[in-house]
Amino acid sequence: MSLSSPLSVLERPVVTDVAASPAPVETSTPRRRRWVRPVLLGAVLPLALIALWQLIATSGLVASYRLPTPLGVWAAGVDLYERGVLYQHVAISTQRVLLGFVIGSVVGLALASVVGLSARVSEFFAPTLGALRAVPSLAWVPLLGLYLGYNEDSKVALIAIGAFFPVYTTVASALRHVDAHLVELGRSYGYSGPALLGLVQLPAVVPAVISSLRLALAQAWLFLVAGELLGASLGLGFLLVDSQQNGRIDRLFLTIILLGVLGKLTDTAVGVLERFLLKRWGS
Amino acid sequence: MSSSSLRDSIxxxxxxxxIRGLARSFGERRVLxxxxxxxAQGEIVALIGxxxxxxxxxLRHIGGLDTPTAGSITIGDAPVTGLDARSAIAFQEPxxxxxxxxxxxxEVGLPRTRRAASDRERVSHLLELVKLSESAHLRPREISGGMAQRVSLARALARQPGVLLLDEPFGALDALTRLAMQDLLLELHAAEPATIVIVTHDVDEALYLADRVVLLGSSPAxxxxxxxxxxxxxxVPGHRPRDRGSADLAVLRAELLEGLGVATHHLPVTSSS
Incomplete structure (x- = not known):
């Protein structure tokens, strides 16, 4: 092409330094510092809390049957581990959470797509789902127990219900608010139905999907404990009830800490997925 | 490409x-x-008003994005009944x-019915035409408004439309960029023949680009x-590229502006002594 125009002179990419030019080769030191500092800073408060806990527990201010020492909790953990039951409790709970989370999110995404894209379907489904959502989570436990038995199915079903609603609500509303101009663009270029969904709507709601998945995961852990508290022979929720009934305050603390750590770990995994997806689909 | 084969392909x-007897009402309110x-084939028509x-x-009616209350639109031999692959629209926003x-x-603009290896070539050819080959890998947030409108033009051309519909495509751009875009559009018209209907509120733009300028509006009566x-x-007299400062165009410009209800304070050219 031998066309000439002043355009190339007039306009240049706005952010050339970000994407166009190759990044200068970085030494490993600043790259490592970038994550070392937040990790160190984030570890300060937990360590300080453990120190304070140790101080209070050994000072005699609180009776030892009400507050174990950090080392006592650690010992309880090691004890359960050596008996081979700690792993079982953690594994079965994690399995329930992940299964329920996946089932609930997938159903939530599917239903949200249908409800978010069609006003008529939304009018049909939305009031019913809204009412189901208003039912407190624990209200499902007896019914699910009766229908499915106090087994894996009923627990996974309960967790799936918990994971379903954040995904359904957030994604359906995000789909309704996708830029109408972009939708019209897709239509005017011959896209409709599932093709249009894949071209415009789904990519546009990727950020909403991710934040809803994080919410759903937190809900899944919440519903797990609810389900296991009320009928289980294995799992972290069962360990809580069992420890309470046997006065094992050290195991109670251990379980609570384990739930915190596991919740944070799974959330971090979704966070990694988030960073990857936003790089691909974010604007 | 010789000029005669260019004309053939046009x-x-x-x-x-x-367009015949078209009318459009929104509820009680009649707009057109x-x-x-x-x-005509290959003509550039500017709609102002x-x-x-x-x-x-x-414009949206020609593209099949809207249906008339009465009247009809025909592209080529067949009437427009809905979204139409024979036309492509570039909106005011990119x-x-x-x-x-x-x-x-x-690539969004490529015809969806057939996707071939040649499409990849076509897309890079179009990006070259709008002078964006070097920025092809960038995301929209990384480019300027003028560049974004060029992408929008390339996307519309990817359809190989018989009719290219432009809805104030340069309206949001700064004055200098707009002039450069007008020249680019004429280059594209030569390289990728299509009938062009362009909506604009800029009389100078209309006169510079178009073969004919159509003034829309309600009659004062x-x-x-x-x-x-x-x-x-x-x-519009003369051939493109036109002299932006031509005296003939200045007279037409005054007429059109008056048609738009703008006082031009235009004085007839007299020979000064």
């Missing part, structure tokens, strides 16, 4: 547009009434998908209800 690719317009007169509405690179945005129809059609 004759084969560009399509004529025929009895609009009739014949546009005061804001809210229905220019964009008329409407790029922010999560796609410029290349992938242009029935100004009570602002129903628009074709009030005047002006054939």
């Amino acid at each position: 004759a084969s690719d560009a399509l004529s547009v025929s 009434n009895d609009v009739s317009l014949e546009i 005061p804001s809210g007169c229905g220019k964009s509405t008329l 409407r790029l998908l922010p999560w796609r690179s410029l290349t992938r945005n242009v 029935d100004s009570a209800d602002a129903v628009s129809s074709v009030r005047a059609t002006v054939t």
Whole structure:
């Protein structure tokens, strides 16, 4: 092409330094510092809390049957581990959470797509789902127990219900608010139905999907404990009830800490997925 | 490409547009009434008129994005009944998908019925035409408004449309960029023949680009209800590229501006002694 125009002179990419030019080769030191500092800073408060806990527990201010020492909790953990039951409790709970989370999110995404894209379907489904959502989570436990038995199915079903609603609500509303101009663009270029969904709507709601998945995961852990508290022979929720009934305050603390750590770990995994997806689909 | 073969390809690719007795009402409010317009193959027609007169509405009708209350539109031999693959529209806003690179945005315009290896070539050819080859990998947020409109143009051309519909495509750009874009559009018209209908509120732009300028608006007589129809059609003299400062155009410009209700304070050219 031998066309000439002043355009190339007039306009240049706005952010050339970000994407166009190759990044200068970085030494490993600043790259490592970038994550070392937040990790160190984030570890300060937990360590300080453990120190304070140790101080209070050994000072005699609180009776030892009400507050174990950090080392006592650690010992309880090691004890359960050596008996081979700690792993079982953690594994079965994690399995329930992940299964329920996946089932609930997938159903939530599917239903949200249908409800978010069609006003008529939304009018049909939305009031019913809204009412189901208003039912407190624990209200499902007896019914699910009766229908499915106090087994894996009923627990996974309960967790799936918990994971379903954040995904359904957030994604359906995000789909309704996708830029109408972009939708019209897709239509005017011959896209409709599932093709249009894949071209415009789904990519546009990727950020909403991710934040809803994080919410759903937190809900899944919440519903797990609810389900296991009320009928289980294995799992972290069962360990809580069992420890309470046997006065094992050290195991109670251990379980609570384990739930915190596991919740944070799974959330971090979704966070990694988030960073990857936003790089691909974010604007 | 010799000029005669260029003309051949214009004759084969560009399509004529025929609008007959078109009317459009939104509820009780009638916007367009009895609009009739014949546009020849490969012609560039500019639609101008005061804001809210229905220019964009008329354009959307040609593209099949809107259906008339009465009347008909024909592209080539067949009537427009809905979204139409024979036309492509570039909107006032670039409407790029922010999560796609410029290349992938242009690909949106490719005909969906057939996807071939040659399409990849076509997309890079179009990006070259709009002088964005080097920025093809960027995301829309990384480029300027003028660049985004060029992507939008390339996307529309990717369809190989018989009729290219442009809805104030340069309206949001700064004055200098707009002039450069007008020249680019003429280059594209030469390289990728299509009939072009461009909506603009810029009389100079209309006169610089178009073979004919169509003034839409309500006649002053029935100004009570602002129903628009074709009030005047002006054939622009001379050949492109036109001299932006030509005296002939200055006279037409004054006429059109007066038609738009703008006082021009235009004085007839007299020989000074």
